[in-house]
Amino acid sequence: MFTKKYIAFFLTCFGAAGIVMHGVFKVTVFLSLAGAVCASFFLAWVLISIFNRLIGSMQSSSEVKFASLVGTEAEVTVDVPVDGIGEIAYIAMGSRNIAPARNDEKMTIPRFTGVRITRVVGNMLYVRPLMEEKLRDLDTKGVA
Numbered sequence: 001m002f003t004k005k006y007i008a009f010f011l012t013c014f015g016a017a018g019i020v021m022h023g024v025f026k027v028t029v030f031l032s033l034a035g036a037v038c039a040s041f042f043l044a045w046v047l048i049s050i051f052n053r054l055i056g057s058m059q060s061s062s063e064v065k066f067a068s069l070v071g072t073e074a075e076v077t078v079d080v081p082v083d084g085i086g087e088i089a090y091i092a093m094g095s096r097n098i099a100p101a102r103n104d105e106k107m108t109i110p111r112f113t114g115v116r117i118t119r120v121v122g123n124m125l126y127v128r129p130l131m132e133e134k135l136r137d138l139d140t141k142g143v144a
Contacts, residue, residue, distance in 0.1 A: 006048055013043035064092040066099075066120045073116055074127065076101070080109040088115060088127060104128045 002010075017039040021032035072090050080086030080103045088101040103109055104118050104126045115127035 005051070006044055009044040009047045009051075010040050013047070014040040017043070064097060066123065066125070068092075069117050069125065070119060071116065073114060073130065074101075074125075076109050076111050076113045076115055076127075079111050080115075080127065082106055082108055085124075088117075088125060090117065099123070099125050101125045101127045 014036050018032050018036035021027050021035050021039075022029065025032075027035070069090065069092060072092065074088040074090035076086060077089045077098060078087035080088075080101050082103060085100050085102055086109065087098055089096055089098050091097070100123065101115075101117075102124055105128055107129075109115060109127065109129055114130040116130055117125050118128050119126045
């Protein structure tokens with residue numbers, strides 16, 4: 001229940017409250033001890049809350065969520081065979097990343113081909129060539 005931070009804040013507040021109560025307010029040792037214990041629990045909780053709120057808001061993650069990659073354009077870096085695994089490079093959160101990829105079409109996708117990520121299964125990205133996607137869009141609009 002009590003973390004190391006809480007214990008450290010408690011001991012610091014206990015010492016400070018004891019010194020203030022005994023030295024400044026001139027109360028007896030037993031009364032300053034009881035007051036310091038009560039004050040320390042409250043002050044440590046307040047300080048931990050403030051500390052977590054300030055530090056917690058500064059934390060961020062550079063991890064890419066794979067589910068958010070659906071629809072992203074990428075480039076094939078290692079050929080993606082019909083029934084095998086290749087590799088693609090994509091840009092997410094301002095950096096270039098690579099990931100394993102499988103083919104959503106029944107054809108080999110050569111290196112340097114532009115692709116679109118169509119779905120994600122586990123850590124495997126499924127891709128479709130951009131040209132095939134453009135042709136499919138033209139076909140569905142009735143232009144052939």
